[in-house]
Amino acid sequence: MTEADLVLHGARLLTCAPLRAERPRVGPSAGDVGAVPDGWVAARDGAIVATGHGETHAQVARTAGAIDRDVAGRVVMPGFVDPHTHLCYAGERWEEFATRRSGADYLAVLAAGGGIHATVRATTAASDEELLALLVRRIGDALELGTTTIEVKSGYGLEPEAELRQLRIIAGAKATAPSDVAATYLAAHALPAPYTDDRRRFVRGAIGALETIVAEQLAESVDAFVEKGVFDVDEIRPLFAAAKKAGLAVSLHADQLNDVGAAAFAARIGARSADHVAHASADGVRALARKEIPAVLLPGSAFFVGYPPPDARRFVAARVPVALATDHNPGTSPLEGMPTAIALGVTLCGLTPHEAIVAATINAAHALGRGDRTGALVAGRRADIVVLDTDDERELAYRMGAPLIAEVYAAGKRAA
Ligand code: NIG
């Protein structure tokens, strides 16, 4: 039988293994974590080689120096996948946070030149070295909390050259991070002042950056904030068409604060995911279901900003794959780690604890186009593994904020 350099046995193993060939989990199976009592997982050279239960792990040969551990009944599960973050920024927004909690409106602050624009100013003022150090630290903090695959968006540059600078810094972090980093070009996050009278010129500039992005492999996906008073579907259509033509995936901030038809647009354009969707219409939800496009729920921003959170039951009932993410950003969601996103996904959005775990692993992997590579403990996938300090994974949702992440392995290497 196979040799392994990592074997964890005696586990409550959550495989999250695909039920149908490499498709996200929907409907009644949305909460199936594939639990194996007294399970084990073995890996070699960064990839899972086998899983099983009972004493059969004894048949797996160990390499010299292999990690070989009895985890004594604790939960062993896939590393978390965080499919939506804005980690490349400088500066915090304490003042805005306080004024918004006492009534100021998020979109009004943005329209008045604050919000995202404030972070753009702070990010522009920071040096490349400072930004890289901040980003590396944040990816590391997420890893400590069990996130082994993380999406990172640009979006705090706005002007194409400034966006490219952000993407190169993200590429720098990706090159050394133990986690798998998925870079996204958030091409249309807010309109910079010089374009107020010519919005289409701004979008043309964003399209112009795609050639460099493809040539330097700076991003795998393109995102836009499709929202009332920010960008509408018609403005974004040419950007997404150009992105797809260039071989990039697209995803969008869709119907976060208002229904602007963005979820249905995501389905029409064949987006990799539709994110936020708190205000998606019934038509939008049906359209996502038809195309099996993951809805990435971001309860952190609903919680921090104070708008009604997305109702996960609508999506599960309609057979839309549901994923969860932190949306970590300095404006709407300074949220650390997927365990908190899981807890909020349950308490605010109405997922069951098991649905939330699926949403934070295999379905989140699908939201990043990695549904066949990570997010499940299955032979052949990246050995991204978390050991919880409990024998009941539902504690992730129940004991909010508890230090439950005991061990983290990224591509088979102990990372935290
Ligand atoms: O996902 N809403 C748009 N983008 C981010 C917030 C960015 C910011 O406020 O800095 C979000 O909520």
Ligand code: FE
């Ligand atoms: Fe976001």
